[in-house]
Amino acid sequence: VPVRSGSTQEEVRRHNLQAVLHHVHLQGPTSRADLAAATGLNRSTIRALTADLARHGIVRERPPPAGGRSRAGRPSLVVAPEAHRFGVLAVDVTVDKLVVAWVGLGGQIIDRREHETTRRAQPVAAVVELLGEMADDLLGAEAPWEACIGVGASVCGVVQREDGLVRFAPNLGWVDAPFGELLRARLGRPATVLVGNDADLGALAEHTRGAATGSDHVLYISGEVGVGGGIIADGHQLHGRGGYAGEFGHVVVNPTGRRCRCGSRGCWETEIGEDAVLVAAARPPGGGWPAVLEVIAAARAGERAAAAGLRRVGRRLGAGVAGLVNAFNPEVVVFGRVLADVFTATEATVRERISTLALTAPREQVRLVPAQLGEDSALLGAAESAFAPFLADPLRTTGWPTAPFVRERLAPPRDDLGLQSSVSG
Numbered sequence: 045v046p047v048r049s050g051s052t053q054e055e056v057r058r059h060n061l062q063a064v065l066h067h068v069h070l071q072g073p074t075s076r077a078d079l080a081a082a083t084g085l086n087r088s089t090i091r092a093l094t095a096d097l098a099r100h101g102i103v104r105e106r107p108p109p110a111g112g113r114s115r116a117g118r119p120s121l122v123v124a125p126e127a128h129r130f131g132v133l134a135v136d137v138t139v140d141k142l143v144v145a146w147v148g149l150g151g152q153i154i155d156r157r158e159h160e161t162t163r164r165a166q167p168v169a170a171v172v173e174l175l176g177e178m179a180d181d182l183l184g185a186e187a188p189w190e191a192c193i194g195v196g197a198s199v200c201g202v203v204q205r206e207d208g209l210v211r212f213a214p215n216l217g218w219v220d221a222p223f224g225e226l227l228r229a230r231l232g233r234p235a236t237v238l239v240g241n242d243a244d245l246g247a248l249a250e251h252t253r254g255a256a257t258g259s260d261h262v263l264y265i266s267g268e269v270g271v272g273g274g275i276i277a278d279g280h281q282l283h284g285r286g287g288y289a290g291e292f293g294h295v296v297v298n299p300t301g302r303r304c305r306c307g308s309r310g311c312w313e314t315e316i317g318e319d320a321v322l323v324a325a326a327r328p329p330g331g332g333w334p335a336v337l338e339v340i341a342a343a344r345a346g347e348r349a350a351a352a353g354l355r356r357v358g359r360r361l362g363a364g365v366a367g368l369v370n371a372f373n374p375e376v377v378v379f380g381r382v383l384a385d386v387f388t389a390t391e392a393t394v395r396e397r398i399s400t401l402a403l404t405a406p407r408e409q410v411r412l413v414p415a416q417l418g419e420d421s422a423l424l425g426a427a428e429s430a431f432a433p434f435l436a437d438p439l440r441t442t443g444w445p446t447a448p449f450v451r452e453r454l455a456p457p458r459d460d461l462g463l464q465s466s467v468s469g
């Protein structure tokens with residue numbers, strides 16, 4: 045993104061720091077020469093920026109491995125994110141399990157705790173207490189709270205973006221559950237807690253690190269019991285007024301169909317969700333992802349009921365995607381969680397439906413792919429959402445927790461760049 049004309053020197057510097065850190069965070073260790081090429085900044089500017097970031101313990105500069113020399117013959121230092129000094133706590137509340145992970149700058153999951161849950165309603169307070177215990181255990185082992193620059197949480201439900209109020213999560217039995225507020229109180233730390241919908245965060249993760257990297261027009265369709273969606277339009281996530289956009293699973297496709305958990309009838313998720321696959325393949329509903337995998341295996345082994353059921357679901361999946369392709373003109377449609385398996389098993393049927401039902405012009409431009417980050421899409425998206433404010437302004441002088449173990453290692457602040465005491469506060 046170009047800096048607008050008339051920006052102050054400080055704005056330009058912040059913009060450039062953001063570009064450099066963002067690149068290192070997403071691409072991993074990068075030589076200064078490659079950073080210059082990627083950002084379009086000259087070598088001396090890159091040197092000043094990476095020195096700033098290094099002085100604040102945000103990146104580490106090290107000599108390149110043997111052979112890594114710039115064209116001029118001088119070695120170009122490699123800039124790596126300080127994954128163990130700065131990180132975020134990422135939380136994923138799914139239908140089947142709770143996950144709490146410590147994710148270092150650079151996006152690697154350094155350590156994690158998981159807790160299997162039953163598919164029954166659970167009081168929000170009990171879930172938050174469990175997550176708190178998992179976080180205490182994890183951070184006790186991995187990193188002090190002082191290294192935590194934010195908390196991001198994903199919930200399989202309709203989430204009010206501004207405060208993390210979960211308006212509706214049928215699998216958890218939550219209606220207007222103040223999850224964000226309770227989690228913030230339980231963690232008891234100053235770190236910001238951002239809560240998002242699992243499909244929105246899955247879209248974010250697949251866009252930044254997965255199957256849709258480099259595309260600015262992305263639809264992510266995530267399925268398990270329910271079906272949700274995330275939308276990236278023109279490179280930006282589309283949230284809607286309250287953060288509820290993308291509920292593709294509750295688009296009514298069959299008004300005389302099955303009753304949906306939302307109270308409506310014939311929503312898309314009643315036609316392509318886990319239970320729809322199981323019922324179409326003459327199995328009892330409720331078996332979850334493993335039961336869907338069993339149907340896929342049985343169809344491959346030649347079982348007719350399983351194959352016919354999958355084809356039926358594939359047709360409904362393709363018909364729905366055709367409508368979304370017409371509505372959004374995406375470059376990539378990513379299928380997440382159990383829908384990644386369903387799509388892979390029914391790909392020919394899905395593609396046939398889309399060629400028949402979608403408009404030619406948008407259909408010609410779309411790619412259909414399974415998610416790349418597997419079960420961790422939403423977890424990694426929650427981490428990215430927690431990193432975002434830090435990446436946008438890494439040398440902000442207030443607001444980040446000051447990490448004692450970072451402060452000890454800092455060289456004395458320099459005055460010439462107006463940076464004095466920015467980390468030590």
Ligand SMILES: [Zn+2]
Nearest residue numbers: 294304306311
């Ligand atoms: Zn519905």
